[in-house]
Amino acid sequence: EVKLQQSGDELVRPGASVKMSCKASGYTFTDYAMHWVKQSPGQGLEWIGTIIPLIDTTSYNQKFKGKATLTADKSSNTAYMELSRLTSEDSAVYYCAPERYYGAFDYWGQGVMVTVSS
């Protein structure tokens, strides 16, 4: 069974950074690209970017370049996303999801709620 276990919710100060994790199990981690999606009340669902764990290649939505950094650790089947210079606009739920079918996401992590507040 495919499982994606994301790290816990975060409360962070404006200007700080946060790094979250997504541990995959139930499939071969290097077989599929891992994507990250932001969900906020005002902006709906937004695709942040993707990493191909096998070759550590990343691709980002232009909107999130400089904001998000994606990495992956093949030894622990874990993907990471770091968000930098946080503002209130970054308060949202962040999901990881592997791409297995034509760009669709059939499994999602449970989400990490990031709250940016002083």
Next chain:
Amino acid sequence: DTVLTQSPALAVSPGERVSISCRASEGVNSYMHWYQQKPGQQPKLLIYKASNLASGVPARFSGSGSGTDFTLTIDPVEADDTATYFCQQSWNDPPTFGSGTKLEIK
């Protein structure tokens, strides 16, 4: 970016048939996918590549369309289908999502 337009909300009675539309600002071939999301939960894939039923999804759900106009149909609707439904395209870069259609079961 490809903009996906969905109507904000629909209300139907149990047992009825409902169609939820998604219109793309440019062609996406058949690379349109549909998700159901209930409050406090992650999205759940229903349909991939326009018309393919995802694993474990009841056959009451179906999808159709190609190019720029797509439809998710639920027939018959059940009370548990109360949720927000999103479309997502993966043909053009970056992948984009619709703003969601909130389905209320009367």
